[in-house]
Amino acid sequence: MMLFLLVWLALVLIRPQEYPQLVDLGVPLLPIALLGAVGAWALSSDRRPLNQPTHLLFPLFILIGMFSVAVNGWVGGALQVFLDFLPALLALIVISQAAYTPKNCLRIMVVIVLSAVVLTVHGIEQVELGEGWTGMPTVQDGRIQYVGIFSDPNDLAMLFVMAIPMALLLSGRGGMLGLRRLFWWAAALILVYGVYLTDSRGAFLAVMAMAGVWLWLKRGLLIAGTLGAAGMAVLMMLPTRMQELDAGESSAFGRIETWYDGIQMFISYPIFGVGVNNFTEHTYLTAHNSFVLVLAETGIVGYTVWLAMVVYCFMMPIMVLRLPEDLDDAEHQPLWTAERKMAMTLLIAQVGFYACAFFLSRSYVILLYILLGLVTGWYGGAQERWGGLPVFSVQRDWFKWCVVSVASTVGLWLVVKVLFVLAGA
Numbered sequence: 001m002m003l004f005l006l007v008w009l010a011l012v013l014i015r016p017q018e019y020p021q022l023v024d025l026g027v028p029l030l031p032i033a034l035l036g037a038v039g040a041w042a043l044s045s046d047r048r049p050l051n052q053p054t055h056l057l058f059p060l061f062i063l064i065g066m067f068s069v070a071v072n073g074w075v076g077g078a079l080q081v082f083l084d085f086l087p088a089l090l091a092l093i094v095i096s097q098a099a100y101t102p103k104n105c106l107r108i109m110v111v112i113v114l115s116a117v118v119l120t121v122h123g124i125e126q127v128e129l130g131e132g133w134t135g136m137p138t139v140q141d142g143r144i145q146y147v148g149i150f151s152d153p154n155d156l157a158m159l160f161v162m163a164i165p166m167a168l169l170l171s172g173r174g175g176m177l178g179l180r181r182l183f184w185w186a187a188a189l190i191l192v193y194g195v196y197l198t199d200s201r202g203a204f205l206a207v208m209a210m211a212g213v214w215l216w217l218k219r220g221l222l223i224a225g226t227l228g229a230a231g232m233a234v235l236m237m238l239p240t241r242m243q244e245l246d247a248g249e250s251s252a253f254g255r256i257e258t259w260y261d262g263i264q265m266f267i268s269y270p271i272f273g274v275g276v277n278n279f280t281e282h283t284y285l286t287a288h289n290s291f292v293l294v295l296a297e298t299g300i301v302g303y304t305v306w307l308a309m310v311v312y313c314f315m316m317p318i319m320v321l322r323l324p325e326d327l328d329d330a331e332h333q334p335l336w337t338a339e340r341k342m343a344m345t346l347l348i349a350q351v352g353f354y355a356c357a358f359f360l361s362r363s364y365v366i367l368l369y370i371l372l373g374l375v376t377g378w379y380g381g382a383q384e385r386w387g388g389l390p391v392f393s394v395q396r397d398w399f400k401w402c403v404v405s406v407a408s409t410v411g412l413w414l415v416v417k418v419l420f421v422l423a424g425a
Helices: 002-014 029-043 053-071 077-098 102-129 153-171 176-198 201-219 221-237 250-268 290-322 330-357 366-385 394-422
Strands: none
Touching: 002 029, 002 077, 002 102, 002 366, 029 077, 053 077, 053 290, 053 366, 053 394, 077 102, 077 366, 102 153, 102 176, 102 330, 102 366, 153 176, 153 201, 153 330, 153 366, 176 201, 201 221, 201 330, 250 290, 250 394, 290 330, 290 366, 290 394, 330 366
């Protein structure tokens, strides 16, 4: 299973099947690799239980998404929604099964980081030559892009942001006279440079958020706040689009307007929303906010389920980090230290991803469900390896998630109102 999964992951990220030289072959490489992984898992005698909240909430969210389309007048669209989400569902299941062991978690991270490095090298070639080996040029303002799902510089930056903490984790593994550590440090630096080449303001803020959370957990809130303010000041002086970061700037104001439109859609269709993929049927732009997009398209019902799935995966590494750093058992201390490092990496990767996603409509992209599957599988394995980790229960927590979703909806509405005031609208 692992071989098929890693091949599929590399195909999703590097996407050679979409290169001009290969696009006409007509071989469905992605479905073949994914079905191979699913088939190998189904035939395996070492299947793990699908008992984490994510395993329940994601299929439920898909059903709600199907219903949201049907109740808005397109019954046949329910099947299309199911087919759109099916690869993500299968990928989440297979990845969560593989990620039970730390070795497989690291293997998945190696593929993610190396794939992101390949895309960065492609971007460097774009900057130097005007276009990369895929035939893709830079966008009009000189920002790098790639093929397929990474043709938007912001999506490319999101991958780089997610991969940076993984590269840093891999750099902590010694061996080969220090060359392995040096290699992964170099990979992390290349990915930071890749973020710079995308010139994505959301990605710059995401890198700051990741660094801030790491400093907060390691050194305390005061140091994190002080260094964060200093880092933000330096970032604003760099020759990037961050200098244009202002609520009244045209691009930023356009985002605020679409957030407002999304809130209005929710107010008009509060239960099941306007239907998955129907946002642009009601306004001229997409939501530019993953939370607003889910709220507008699937209503409070779908938003509650999606938000619970996201927050559960945030809570999983936090539960590990809340336990004591040192064990009384010296024999198992190195394994526990490695587990905590993995927890920190997955937490920081999620911070970066959702910081980017707050400014993009990426609620349904495969990258999100790869990350959720990795976190879900790792936590299931951690529960088996260590006692004392809590077992999450959707049935027990459902009322809490209803309260959280309503509170966050009010929070989104307030954010939009404040930004409109700052923009002078």
